[in-house]
Amino acid sequence: MVYPPFSPFSLEYPPLITLSQLVLEVISEDRLLALRKRAELDSKYVLFLNHSELPLSLPRIASAFSELALAYYREEARRIKSRIEKRSSTSLDLIVRYCFKVAVYAEFRRDWGEALKFYEDAYHSLHEMIGTSTRLPAIQRLVEIKTIAELLHFKISTLLLHGGKLTEAVIWFHQHKSSYDKVVGSTEYIFLHWEWMSRQFLVFAELLEASSATVQSFSSLNQGTAQIPLTEFEFYPAYYYQLAAHYLQNKKSALELLVSMSVAAQEIDGSSESITPSVYVGQFSQLREKGEALTLHFITDEEYIRYAISEAKRFQDSFEIVAWLKKSYESFTNLKSRRMAAFCAFEIAREYFGLSDPSNAKFFFDITVNLYRQEGWVSLLWEVLGYLRECSRNLGAFKDFVELSLEMVALPVTSCDDFGNLRDKTYGPGGPATVSRRESIHREVFTLFCRETELISSTEESGFKFAIDSPLHLEIDLVSPLRPVLLASVAFHEQMIKPRSLCSITLSLLSHLPLPVEIDHLEVQFNQSTCNFVVRNSQKPLVASPSSTVQSGSQEENEPSLVLVPNNWLRLTYAIKPEKSGKLECLSVLAKLGTRFTISSRAESPAAMEDSPVWKHENYVQSLPTKDPILAVFGQKATQVEEPEPQVDVSLGASGPALVGENFTMPIVVTSKGHAVYSGELKINLVDVGGGGLFSPREAEPFSLESHHVEICGIDGAEGNDESESETGNIKKIQQSFGLVSVPNLKEGESWSCKLEIKWHRAKPVMLFVSLGYLPQGSEANAQKVHIHKSLQIEGKMPLVINNRFMLPYRRDHLLLNRIKPAPDSEDISSLPLNEKSVLVVSAKNCTEIALKLMCMSIELDDEQGKTSCLIQQGGGGGETSGSANLAPGEEFKSNTVSVLPKSEHVLSYKLVPLTCGQQQLPKITLTSVRYSAEFQPSTIASSVFVFPSAPQANSTAK
């Protein structure tokens, strides 16, 4: 097989000859060599193929081909480059063409650097052609240049982006944009320029989007150069999509203008149908029949323009614009650029609005309007609201229409805008944001719903195709954008009021509408519906309108006029009489305007009333909602209605102190003194009083622990009232510090009592709270409970203080004194003599003011050996055990209690062991009675004894 050589002109590129093995078998190798030499073929271009090993041979053929191709492209490029360098042709067209060729060849060779260089050269040479070339008619000439520039730009951008040179690509795009930004051509047909510009942005956006997957962290790239600083947004495809859409919008409007202005453009010329793009990039020609043959002819600019207009009209630009803007919107939303996204949403919505698609438009306008509301961009908000108002009009959403209109008219648009700032003639459908415009919208809305029924037939003029006689109700809360329409501030004059007595309430209304509004009547609603009242405008005829909130027969007030003057508080003060106790709060104020329109505004306290954080009505004098400045600053929309005076007495029958371990009984008596008691409930609470302030941190233990120290053991039901308890199905709930007992129904004058048992585990003062809640008038549904509270502090006391100490053995042998000397720390651990009897003194002291009956005492040793626990029994001994002090030396104890009994006799006996002889003093005994302040003092004779030196022992008994 012999393949033809690549170039028909030159034999520099040898044919590639492949010979099959079969040939080799026929022709000898020598002959083959001779043939090759004769043909002047390099040996590397002659390949031997073995058909059986074709798959192995194919790569060899491929590499031979590519080598040849590379050589060819290199050679071709070199040849053309030499022409460029020689400047053999002064024509710029040719230079552009040569550069393009070289670049394409370089691309074939994957020589990206050279490709880029020559594409750029071509681009710059092309730019020089603007204004110098005269080859084609003016318009088509520019079209051709721009089309080629676009192609070159596409090539350059692609090469840069594929090479990962994102910053360079963006900078290149900027240069491209600024080079051709002003190359508009004929201003009459500017739509051609806008279309071209739009395409540049779109193509670059798509290229950027495709490459952003490969170039991840472009933010880390050096952004721009000193000359051309780049910003974050310029790396986002969304930015270019948005601008592409913007230019296409320009094109669309320019084209629309052109079509509407020129008659010629409106006619679709049949001749333009035969115009087609030529084989040369950026040129157009017409196909004409000449006899049998079809020939291509150059066209005039007029023909071209007709063709371009008819082509442009075929495209639905709006759909393109919406699609690109949506891409941009989604991308900006993902980037958390809320404002950019909102702007894109606004543009999308405007496009839909232009396409008469109000529901889609409303969706995107709503996205925008929320952000502008939130950030208080009043003039932008006004514009969007104007669009939204028209959307709701087209959608027939009457309530939306009214709400949007009212929001618009209540906007704080400053009056200076009338002649100052916003002179934009390209308004949205809302018109200019001026006071006069606000007033006209105000009038439009109010005539819509305030006119009489007979006029409703003409609603079509307002754009609403249906009768709007259905009632319209608007709710305004604290975050509603309609809050400036009707602001209701309500202040009670008193913080606490008595039930069934008159109390004053001031109602202040403020409207930021531009024109005065007359209110037919006001309904003021409270949480206690019996307090609701109506304020009527005397000038308006009394219309018996059904009201869901105000019951018939409730309070009615009349005002000579109820007119809300713009930006002025309408202050109304009335007296109301609350029936029930508890919280009385004004909920809302409902204003009725006309026969069908009501606005309900949430009531606000003057004290808590705040301006919107970003929303200010700067241009008006701020006045207070009430004349009383204190009320204006501290006034509240809620007040507390006191309970009626309780006419039932609760008495706590004991006072204490209570003793630790004792079951302390507290009688509670409920006595009716004028009120009958129904559904009575007694709540009992024990509260630790240690928390008053003077308590150590150790005492501030968790409540659960504390509660164990004092607990309610039980509540003994009322004596003899068992049957009534079962009747009412009484609750009896007891916890450690809380108890709930229900009280049976009591008639006037009756009483009931129960006993509360409280046990102290530790000496601790506690506060006992007892509260009785009852219904004075039977079990009516709306009856209110009356509460009585009682409290009592009860001390918990330790009844006995028990002390013990060891007596040291008496000195039987004074010579042994040193040996039995107590250790210095004997206070803590007494050292006792071994194998000796020691005396343990145990004393129990009554700390209370009452007599205690000591039943028994026991002593236990926790020592292992000492299983000598003993019980000390005092048979029937009762009464006061005063301190058992003054134990004489030698007095022996294993019974260690001394009882002093009132009205009884107690014998105190002890043994004495004399150590020396002579006159000796007996142990002195003093008896002191606390109660009678009596004292016993034995005489000196009775308290001394003589000890003889002789052997006989002396015994003495003293009383």
Add this chain to the structure above:
Amino acid sequence: MIVCVSVVGHQNNPLYIQSFTDADDALKLHHVVHCSLDVIEERVNNPKKSGTTLNEAFLGLLYPTLNYKVYGYLTNTKVKFILVTTDLDVRDTDVRNFFRKFHAAYVDAVSNPFHVPGKKITSRTFAQTVSNIVGSYGLN
């Protein structure tokens, strides 16, 4: 030429916005200023990424759009100043000088005891000073 200057508060609410153009693009400029707040937010939140230093009040070029260039400035009290210009060739020093003067005028305006912080700046003196600064922009 400066076409618009604006003061924007903490909650991105406009405190002062004034355009200096005869063309019908006041509303467009409002959009431009509003959108530029996104860039400021991004720069403030990611100071490293954008290469601006923290203690620099001048934020530089925020973004180019259509025929405008938008520059930003952030005061210590987080009030933003935004400048929109139609100049293609803008010298950084000119913009810095402008913002310095503008900042001084702003401080004067809010130091007025009758000015409520967070409210719109309605002072006529401020408006006059601003238009003087705008007029003298780029002259020296």
